[in-house]
Amino acid sequence: MATVKTAKRTRQSINREELESRILRAAEVLFAEKGYSGSSMEAIAVAANISKQNLIYYFKNKELLYKRVLTEMLDVWIEKLSFLEKNGADHQDTPEVIIRRYVREKMQLSRLYPNGSKVFAHEIISGAPMLKEYLVSHLKPQFDRDVILVKTWIDEGLVENIDPEHLFFTIWAATQTYADFSVQMEVLLGKPRLEAEDFERAEIAVTDFVMRAIGAKTKE
Amino acid sequence: MATVKTAKRTRQSINREELESRILRAAEVLFAEKGYSGSSMEAIAVAANISKQNLIYYFKNKELLYKRVLTEMLDVWIEKLSFLEKNGADHQDTPEVIIRRYVREKMQLSRLYPNGSKVFAHEIISGAPMLKEYLVSHLKPQFDRDVILVKTWIDEGLVENIDPEHLFFTIWAATQTYADFSVQMEVLLGKPRLEAEDFERAEIAVTDFVMRAIGAKTKE
DNA sequence: AAAAAGACTTACCAAAAGGTAAAAAATGAT
């Protein structure tokens, strides 16, 4: 029989998926706040509203769970770390258009996935024990391509003679900081939470900085 | 007898100080790499080359030790987070001079105290449980003053109409990232370690970005 | 309806972690 082997969507398998993603969300929140070692399986189970043993049934150990949280995150993340990814970018676009979109999307990631960003940050700060491989195999090639692209822009006189590598480092830092260091900003801005409005101002500010840096005119 | 009560510098007290700072350095390294929960007293003791019990004799619990690491750090740190601190700054200086010095000093902190920076970063990302008070009482007042200063610069037409709060956030992020995310950069730059040369390029790049952002002419 | 597979619980357990208490050793003051 030449039927396509599709996983059957039984009640069980649906529940399983739902529960798995509930666990992953709970784990993400905890890993973001307490780091890997600071988050116990017990605490994650409680947050996901199941028993510890049941959690272990779904993720048979902590490291595995952590890696799943990381990779779920990276699927969304890394893709948007590139200038030239599927999502609408185009070689025909001007540097200004591309960079504006890039900053906007990075900023959106910080707003929509602050916990993922924090887990990632903890991981990198800790020396990327679980992620180094991934950075080498996935992020670096993308980075190299993007650096080359910026260099051609410079050669063609489309942007100022900036340092491409450090341009990326600065954009990443300036955007991710709104997820990772949000607590510090809340204190300094005297607000209980960063709101949509703050992210809008942040996006405008960062975009303006970058536009001036690359030598594009700011929108009036 | 009107002799000034100076702590006697016996062999013991000298050793004590030396050992204490050895412990603090060892703890800083571990907290930077593994975070608070990930660093056991045992591991810190081993790193400091003493027994766990002896470590506990010097710092009677882990939280205390952690707080000492944090505050040692902050003494150096927070001071330099301000535009107008003792160290040579002057109201007579132009914005360009002040900001250049500021970026340079922030960059130096990242180069000289990467571990302190990482401990700080872990702490803030985790919601600053031990540090929030301090941020409110020490950092915020300084920040408010600096923001006002930038606003007067804007009013006087000395710099472009930038967003002062977010200018600071961007500068902090862009400089601290060279401590906190050094592993990522090492991967992307294909180097085993960031070297003096990388920090120099970074400093130039970041300084240029900021100079363009505030509307100062870049040195030729 | 029975068998098989999957989901969840109960009962444990060994190792690690953060300590406490008290004795022993080293150093300092008189």
Place this chain on the structure above:
DNA sequence: ATCATTTTTTACCTTTTGGTAAGTCTTTTT
């Protein structure tokens, strides 16, 4: 030299943690 103080070690102890093993209950398949 002796007594007091400071430093270091030895001996435990409790709680937490990540996990195993095995059984029960539920859903799916046949």
